[in-house]
Amino acid sequence: MSFIKRKTRRQFLAKPLVESREMLDNPSRGWYQIHTFMLEREVDFDELYWSLQKEDGLALVFLQIGAFRAAPLSAEALERLAKILSFFKKHNKEMIIRVAYDNEGNGITAEPDFLSEIEGHMNSIGPCIRQFADSILVVQGLFVGSWGEMHDSKFLARDKLKRLAQTWRLALGEQIAIAVRTPGQWRMLHLPGQETAQTNTGLFDDGLFATARHLGTFGVKSREEAAWEEPWCPAEEKRFVAELAGRVPYGGEALAAADETAEAYQAVANVLEEMRALGVTYLNRIHDAERIASWRSQTCKAADFLHLAGQQTALWQGVSVFDYIGAHLGYRYVVRGADFVEKREPHVSLRIENTGFAPCTRALALYLVFVEAKPEDMFDDSARDASVLELCESGQMAGTYRLVPCELWRLGQGSEITLEASLPQLAPGTYDLYLTLRQKESGRVIYFGNEPVAKQVYLGRLTG
Numbered sequence: 317m318s319f320i321k322r323k324t325r326r327q328f329l330a331k332p333l334v335e336s337r338e339m340l341d342n343p344s345r346g347w348y349q350i351h352t353f354m355l356e357r358e359v360d361f362d363e364l365y366w367s368l369q370k371e372d373g374l375a376l377v378f379l380q381i382g383a384f385r386a387a388p389l390s391a392e393a394l395e396r397l398a399k400i401l402s403f404f405k406k407h408n409k410e411m412i413i414r415v416a417y418d419n420e421g422n423g424i425t426a427e428p429d430f431l432s433e434i435e436g437h438m439n440s441i442g443p444c445i446r447q448f449a450d451s452i453l454v455v456q457g458l459f460v461g462s463w464g465e466m467h468d469s470k471f472l473a474r475d476k477l478k479r480l481a482q483t484w485r486l487a488l489g490e491q492i493a494i495a496v497r498t499p500g501q502w503r504m505l506h507l508p509g510q511e512t513a514q515t516n517t518g519l520f521d522d523g524l525f526a527t528a529r530h531l532g533t534f535g536v537k538s539r540e541e542a543a544w545e546e547p548w549c550p551a552e553e554k555r556f557v558a559e560l561a562g563r564v565p566y567g568g569e570a571l572a573a574a575d576e577t578a579e580a581y582q583a584v585a586n587v588l589e590e591m592r593a594l595g596v597t598y599l600n601r602i603h604d605a606e607r608i609a610s611w612r613s614q615t616c617k618a619a620d621f622l623h624l625a626g627q628q629t630a631l632w633q634g635v636s637v638f639d640y641i642g643a644h645l646g647y648r649y650v651v652r653g654a655d656f657v658e659k660r661e662p663h664v665s666l667r668i669e670n671t672g673f674a675p676c677t678r679a680l681a682l683y684l685v686f687v688e689a690k691p692e693d694m695f696d697d698s699a700r701d702a703s704v705l706e707l708c709e710s711g712q713m714a715g716t717y718r719l720v721p722c723e724l725w726r727l728g729q730g731s732e733i734t735l736e737a738s739l740p741q742l743a744p745g746t747y748d749l750y751l752t753l754r755q756k757e758s759g760r761v762i763y764f765g766n767e768p769v770a771k772q773v774y775l776g777r778l779t780g
Contacts, residue, residue, distance in 0.1 A: 326780035328656030328664075328749075333775075335650050335671075336767040337631055337643065343410055343760050344453055344565065344678050345646025346373030347601035352419060353400055355393040356383040361403055368407060371642075374453060374598055375409040377401070378464075381437060382417040385428045389440045397444050405451040412598065414456040415441060416464025423462035423469050431476055434459050435483045442487020450758055453598070454493045454565050456520045458484055465522055466497035474504045474545065481505050481517070493564045493677070495520040498533050499556050500547045508544045518564025519557055524599075525581040525590070525607065526571035554593055561595030562675045562728065565646070570599055572606035584637050585620045592729045595674035597646040611638040643765075648672035649724060650765040651751060652732065654775040662739045664749065664775070668724065669732040671765060676725040679756040684720055684737040689746040689777055724753070742778075749775040 349372055353359060368375075377400065381389065404411050415437075418426035428434055437459065445452065458480040461469040471480065477496075484494065495518045496502050502519060523531030528550060535547025542548050548556070557566065573581060580586050601608065614637045621632065632640055653667040664684060670676075720737040727733055752772040753762040761771045 326778055328776055328778050330654055330776040331774055333651050334767040335631055336765050336769050338769045339643055340763040342762055345597050347642055348372050348374035348376045348412060348598055349602045350376045350378050352378040354380045355396055374412055375404050376412040379415045380419050382426045385417050388436060394444055401448045405448055411452050412454055413452060414464045415459050418462050421462045427460060438483050438487045446489050449491045452492055454495050456495045477504050499553050500545055503545045518560045519566055521568040524568055524570040525578060526574040528577035558595050565597040565677050567596050567598035569603050570607050571604045584614055588620060591673045597674045599645060612636055616640050644672045646672050646674050647676040648765045651773050664737045666735045667732060670727040670729060673729050675728050678725060680725050681754050681756045682720040682722040683752050685750040685752060686747045689748045746779045748777055751775055
């Protein structure tokens with residue numbers, strides 16, 4: 317009699333994956349408030365430090381240069397600018413930058429008389445901003461208009477805007493994203509049919525929810541009736557905005573209703589659906605006070621999530637609308653499942669969903685990490701997580717790991733992706749499996765929206 321020795325099969329004991337409703341300290345998304353600087357004046361950096369709020373993941377750095385409307389920027393002003401940008405980088409506040417001649421609503425009178433003077437300022441400021449590219453989410457506007465919002469200006473004709481955009485892009489370099497105020501202005505800078513997916517120029521909207529047309533951001537004509545550069549009706553412009561928001565971070569200011577056309581935006585469900593449809597990544601936490609106060613005073617109800625999965629409906633009920641919005645600005649990745657598959661080439665199958673309002677616009681690196689397990693750590697999350705913390709903290713993943721090819725940053729709101737990570741050549745034994753995510757450029761950790769919130773998600777134990 318003879319016996320055939322069967323190959324020992326590996327077994328995987330998956331840990332149940334639970335979604336968290338915690339706020340995640342993730343980069344390139346979230347709330348901001350405005351910090352205004354007049355470059356001819358000294359900055360009190362001690363006072364500025366105390367104005368920073370943990371709640372704000374971002375900072376809008378508003379650079380008012382009206383004092384130089386008829387003169388080049390001084391060496392002192394440029395030196396001051398470098399110190400301002402260094403301050404926010406030091407304190408880990410990713411920046412939204414806007415440069416303007418006016419912050420009082422006097423765009424036409426505050427601007428220089430000649431386009432060449434604006435271009436001179438762009439060429440002076442651009443190289444300084446360029447040095448901080450890795451700490452900048454987006455640069456808003458082209459210097460012109462009241463508050464830099466590209467209205468009330470004598471430089472809004474197509475030829476002038478194109479010239480300003482070209483000068484600003486050359487001064488900033490290709491890496492930094494630029495945003496203009498309206499879709500019509502974006503189309504002035506791009507030929508009909510030019511692929512939105514190939515651009516590093518997007519949009520910002522400081523008229524969100526004020527009216528049905530977002531204070532003139534959108535028009536009334538259909539796309540077929542309107543010229544390429546004209547505003548289109550809201551439904552078609554919103555689809556256009558969403559395409560761009562998948563490439564360049566989109567956000568701005570949410571305003572209280574300015575007229576009866578904004579009545580629909582009093583309903584929480586409509587506000588949340590609009591944010592998802594547009595792909596909102598960042599919002600002003602201070603302005604508009606009335607709109608923000610209403611969100612803080614309301615709580616989420618089941619009816620606000622009828623379009624979402626059942627588990628989210630239950631999870632977020634009773635949370636303030638403000639907190640729900642804050643948790644979902646931009647991307648929010650949740651690991652929904654992890655399975656070990658031994659057929660053909662053994663691999664781990666991962667299901668990940670983006671529950672946020674928008675895709676991530678930064679390239680990401682996803683790692684599957686294997687740590688030799690200790691039996692006594694099986695049900696002790698704190699001990700097990702401590703053993704892998706140093707490995708994940710290093711950013712080098714100096715141990716047994718597998719880089720998982722992923723396109724998570726292109727994953728839109730409510731979309732789920734299945735990824736496969738083949739197993740490395742592991743010696744027989746017992747291993748704990750973790751998933752960790754980082755920005756490719758900066759190496760910063762991206763927290764998953766799983767419970768408990770940690771720098772890595774524990775998937776389960778592999779034996780055999």
